[in-house]
Amino acid sequence: xxxxxxxxxxxxxxxxxxxxxxxxxxxxxxxxxxxxxxxxxxxxxxxxxxxxxxxxxxxxxxxxxxxxxxxxxxxxxxxxxxxxxxxxxxxxxxxxxxxxxxxxxxxxxxxxxxxxxxxxxxxxxxxxxxxxxxxxxxxxxxxxxxxxxxxxxxxxxxxxxxxxxxxxxxxxxxxxxxxxxxxxxxxxxxxxxxxxxxxxxxxxxxxxxxxxxxxxxxxxxxxxxxxxxxxxxxxxxxxxxxxxxxxxxxxxxxxxxxxxxxxxxxxxxxxxxxxx
Numbered sequence: 001x002x003x004x005x006x007x008x009x010x011x012x013x014x015x016x017x018x019x020x021x022x023x024x025x026x027x028x029x030x031x032x033x034x035x036x037x038x039x040x041x042x043x044x045x046x047x048x049x050x051x052x053x054x055x056x057x058x059x060x061x062x063x064x065x066x067x068x069x070x071x072x073x074x075x076x077x078x079x080x081x082x083x084x085x086x087x088x089x090x091x092x093x094x095x096x097x098x099x100x101x102x103x104x105x106x107x108x109x110x111x112x113x114x115x116x117x118x119x120x121x122x123x124x125x126x127x128x129x130x131x132x133x134x135x136x137x138x139x140x141x142x143x144x145x146x147x148x149x150x151x152x153x154x155x156x157x158x159x160x161x162x163x164x165x166x167x168x169x170x171x172x173x174x175x176x177x178x179x180x181x182x183x184x185x186x187x188x189x190x191x192x193x194x195x196x197x198x199x200x201x202x203x204x205x206x207x208x209x210x211x212x213x214x215x216x217x218x219x220x221x222x223x224x225x226x227x228x229x230x231x232x233x234x235x236x237x238x239x240x241x242x243x244x245x246x247x248x249x250x251x252x253x254x255x256x257x258x259x260x261x262x263x264x265x266x267x268x269x270x271x272x273x274x275x276x
Contacts, residue, residue: 068199
């Protein structure tokens with residue numbers, strides 16, 4: 001192997017990002033040659049979630065915003081009703097364990113350990129704990145946003161981060177609230193990223209009922225479930241949507257937007273919330 005050179009997308013990290021990547025040497029093949037290159041790959045870790053002294057879930061995730069990840073997951077699964085149900089939350093020194101003491105819904109807690117539905121998502125990839133809540137839920141709000149504002153925000157949202165520039169291996173989620181507050185999170189899993197921004201908003205005592213959720217991944221049914229559970233009225237992605245995603249969004253009052261790129265986007269359901 002020849003002496004390695006820097007990859008064309010190689011940039012120096014801030015110290016705070018070093019924990020999420022590993023520097024490696026790769027061999028890059030071209031039509032007429034081979035080059036040894038320094039590059040970065042994402043470093044996922046097994047994060048263990050403990051609830052009231054019992055380990056109930058292990059997730060392959062980036063060790064960033066672990067507390068918000070757990071809070072968002074518990075909210076999405078209807079195990080807690082709001083952040084005030086949590087008495088304490090501790091991240092271990094190595095960042096690989098999150099322990100929460102909380103007042104939980106007995107039914108929601110029991111359902112955590114029952115059979116789930118495997119979804120088309122990644123990482124956690126299960127859902128169903130909140131099915132009863134989801135089945136009867138409908139988002140009925142007069143909150144509206146301008147189409148030009150969605151597209152402008154999407155352009156900013158699509159700006160890559162240092163973590164993505166160096167690895168190409170993370171999803172991103174962003175919540176934009178009516179008052180202009182923004183929460184952003186990244187992870188190897190699109191579900192994880194959404195749970196993290198929801199958790200961040202909850203931990204900051206922000207109401208998300210008048211907000212837009214931006215995501216990098218496809219919008220399938222389980223993504224809609226998260227919006228319905230938190231009454232987020234509008235979800236936007238640069239990627240595609242699925243039929244079940246459209247069906248669920250239509251039935252439960254979510255404005256579903258896909259292929260938001262440049263100066264256009266596809267609005268699949270409840271388009272009345274978007275002003276031209």
